[in-house]
Amino acid sequence: MSFPYRKILCPVDFDENSIAALQTAAEIARQFDATVYVLHTVLLVIAPTSMPVYVDLYKAQEDTARANLVELARKHLAGIKYEIMVNMGEPAASILKAERGIGADLLVMSTHGRRGMSRFFLGSVAELVLREARCPVLTVRHSAPQKDLVGAWMTTNTVTAQLDEKLSTIHAKMLEGGFRNIPIVQDGRVVAMLTEGDIRSFVGHFDDTPAKRAITQALVTVEPRTPIREAARIMRERKIDGLPVVEDGRLVGIITTSDALAATTSEG
Amino acid sequence: MAAVFSRILCPIDFERDSMDALELACRLAKQNSATVYLLTVIGAPSTAVTALPPVPLNPNLEFEAECVRRLEAIAREKLAGASHEIFVASGNAAPEILNLTDKQDIDLIVMGTHGRTGLKHFLLGSVAERVVRESPVPVLTIHPTAAG
Numbered sequence: 001m002s003f004p005y006r007k008i009l010c011p012v013d014f015d016e017n018s019i020a021a022l023q024t025a026a027e028i029a030r031q032f033d034a035t036v037y038v039l040h041t042v043l044l045v046i047a048p049t050s051m052p053v054y055v056d057l058y059k060a061q062e063d064t065a066r067a068n069l070v071e072l073a074r075k076h077l078a079g080i081k082y083e084i085m086v087n088m089g090e091p092a093a094s095i096l097k098a099e100r101g102i103g104a105d106l107l108v109m110s111t112h113g114r115r116g117m118s119r120f121f122l123g124s125v126a127e128l129v130l131r132e133a134r135c136p137v138l139t140v141r142h143s144a145p146q147k148d149l150v151g152a153w154m155t156t157n158t159v160t161a162q163l164d165e166k167l168s169t170i171h172a173k174m175l176e177g178g179f180r181n182i183p184i185v186q187d188g189r190v191v192a193m194l195t196e197g198d199i200r201s202f203v204g205h206f207d208d209t210p211a212k213r214a215i216t217q218a219l220v221t222v223e224p225r226t227p228i229r230e231a232a233r234i235m236r237e238r239k240i241d242g243l244p245v246v247e248d249g250r251l252v253g254i255i256t257t258s259d260a261l262a263a264t265t266s267e268g
Numbered sequence: 269m270a271a272v273f274s275r276i277l278c279p280i281d282f283e284r285d286s287m288d289a290l291e292l293a294c295r296l297a298k299q300n301s302a303t304v305y306l307l308t309v310i311g312a313p314s315t316a317v318t319a320l321p322p323v324p325l326n327p328n329l330e331f332e333a334e335c336v337r338r339l340e341a342i343a344r345e346k347l348a349g350a351s352h353e354i355f356v357a358s359g360n361a362a363p364e365i366l367n368l369t370d371k372q373d374i375d376l377i378v379m380g381t382h383g384r385t386g387l388k389h390f391l392l393g394s395v396a397e398r399v400v401r402e403s404p405v406p407v408l409t410i411h412p413t414a415a416g
Contacts, residue, residue, distance in 0.1 A: 004299065024406060027272045031299065111400055130381055130400065130409055136292060138408045244374050 004032040009104040009135075011039045011095045016069055016152065017110035021140040022076050022256045023156055025108040028138075035081040037102055038073055041087065041094040062086050078157045078177055083088035092128035099133055108138045150231050151224030153263045154245045154253035160185040161211055163192075167199050174199070181242035183251055184211050190244045190251050192219050221246040222255060231262040273376040277305045279365050279395075280339060284382030289410050290346055293378040296408075297350045302376075304352040306343060307368055309336045309361040332356050362398035374387060377406045 001089045010025040012018035029036045033218045042061045069084045072173065077168045087094040098108055128138050158182050174182055174196065184192040196213045197205075219246045231243055235257055245253040277294040289404040290306075297304045310331060329370075339354045340403050369377060381396040400407045 004295075024272075031272055037363070074366060126400070129398070131411070135406055136410045138406050139403075140406045141403060 003071065004133040005034045006027075006035050007033070007102055007104045009035065009037045009039060009095070009099055009102060010106060010108045011091070011098075011129075012069070013040060014072070014108075017141070018078065019072070019178065021108050021245075022072065024138065024140050026077050026080055027159055028106070028108070029077075029080045029082075033081075033118055034105075035083060036077060037085055037098065037107045037203070038063055038069050039085040039087065039098050040069055042088045043091065044088050044209070048231065054143040058088055062088065069267040073189045074141050074178070075155045077158055078159050091151050091199045092125045092132075092211065095129050096132050098250055099135060104135050106136055106138060107182045108135055108140060108267070111139045111141050145154075146161075147263070147266070148228055149224065150226045150228055150245055150255050151253075153228055154224065154255045155259070156253045158183060158251060160190075160251065161194065162186065163212045167202055167209045167211065167214060170194065170211055171199055179242075181240075181254065181256065183244045183254060184215065185251060188251075189249060190221060190246060192221065193240070193242060193244060195218055195241065211258045219244075222254060228255075228260055231255050232264070235260065273312060274299050274302045274373060275305065275374045275376070276300075277303050277365065277369055277372070277374040277377045279307045279361065279377070279379050279399075280338065280342065281307065282338065283363075284381070285410060287342075287346075289378045289380045289408075290342065292410060294347055296348055296376070296378065297347075297352075302351075304343075304347055304350055305355060305368065305372055305374060306339045306340060306347075306352060306359060307355045308366040309348065309357050309359060310335055332358075341403060361395045362402070365395070365399050366402055369403060374407060375405050377403055377405060379410070381409045381411050 007027060008025050008029050010022050012022055025036050028034065042058060042065055044058065065086045066084060069086065073082050073084060085098060088099065107129065109126065109129065126139060130139070151232055159173055159177050159179065161173065163184055163186050170182060173178070180196045182194050183190045184194050192215045194215055195217065198216050202209045202214055217240060220234055220238065222234065224245055224247055235241065235243060242254050242256040244251055245255055273296060276293050276297050278290050282291060284378060289314065291306050335356045336354060339356070343352050343354065354367060357368065368374065377398065379396055380411065381393055396409055400409065
């Protein structure tokens with residue numbers, strides 16, 4: 001066991017509980033400048049060797065899992081070192097193998113899943129891992145945010161910029177993260193949203209224009225408990241692409257038109 | 269940098285792996301400038317205090333005072349420089365741990381996972397298992413073999 005933590009293993013299975021675990025892993029990684037190893041295990045129901053025909057099927061699942069992990073990491077691990085791992089097999093064995101393989105200093109996982117494959121996390125996986133892991137295990141239980149609220153859909157670990165920051169560095173941040181909006185923060189509080197459009201009108205002057213000169217929109221914020229429909233309505237009426245999500249005066253995330261669209265097109 | 273954890277609960281049963289847990293809690297506390305809450309639960313011999321001298325069936329004030337003294341000694345030795353508070357509760361360990369978590373707005377529990385029978389299944393102690401299952405806040409568990 002080593003401390004401070006350098007290698008944090010976070011097994012995920014794409015439900016909101018393991019996302020809570022990933023967010024916790026991200027906070028700890030940020031604090032220790034650690035690397036997060038995001039692991040998903042594709043459950044093998046039939047051993048691939050006995051049924052060669054299934055190998056392709058699992059390959060497809062593996063590719064999908066990898067794509068989903070990339071998306072998760074983009075959303076929750078901005079600015080944090082991470083690696084993506086996809087294993088096949090039985091979840092607990094896969095997690096323990098990864099723990100030993102990478103020499104993890106800390107394992108962060110959810111204890112409760114709610115649907116699909118995550119039911120395997122309910123008891124057996126978490127219990128086995130707790131019992132067998134060599135490193136300390138941080139279990140995270142998440143009272144899942146309701147699916148019709150902003151909290152369930154927002155992007156956390158938001159990249160921000162300062163009022164005096166030059167548009168050139170802000171533009172670079174937005175390009176790197178693929179954002180169309182960036183919250184401008186001062187003394188820990190959001191003071192504005194800067195949009196791609198705001199920046200574009202200063203083309204050629206990025207190096208000598210601070211964020212505060214480019215801001216055009218009055219600040220509108222929502223909270224994690226704001227209904228997602230309400231956030232969508234605000235964005236539609238004001239013709240804006242993203243809203244900062246604020247809780248107790250602190251920026252906790254950002255919700256965008258794409259998130260709202262994802263919310264309205266997801267089943268259930 | 270914003271502290272990840274500011275109120276860390278570490279249940280202590282005076283056995284080795286709760287000391288390992290305390291060590292980890294202490295490091296995390298210093299890293300986060302957090303307060304460590306030390307809790308010993310008495311009155312449930314099967315789950316909490318077997319390493320102590322003979323446990324009275326009805327925990328009395330004297331025994332409680334003895335636990336406080338031991339916790340204070342541990343705090344002096346292990347938690348030098350970290351802010352801490354000491355609690356002794358009577359009852360079953362898991363509910364008392366969860367109860368204090370709620371009352372003190374704890375945001376992280378750090379505990380050992382040992383069980384006390386030789387059977388492998390019980391290596392995940394019943395107290396740890398219940399706390400992990402029911403805690404509303406993250407629980408950091410340390411397995412005896414993980415310590416060191």
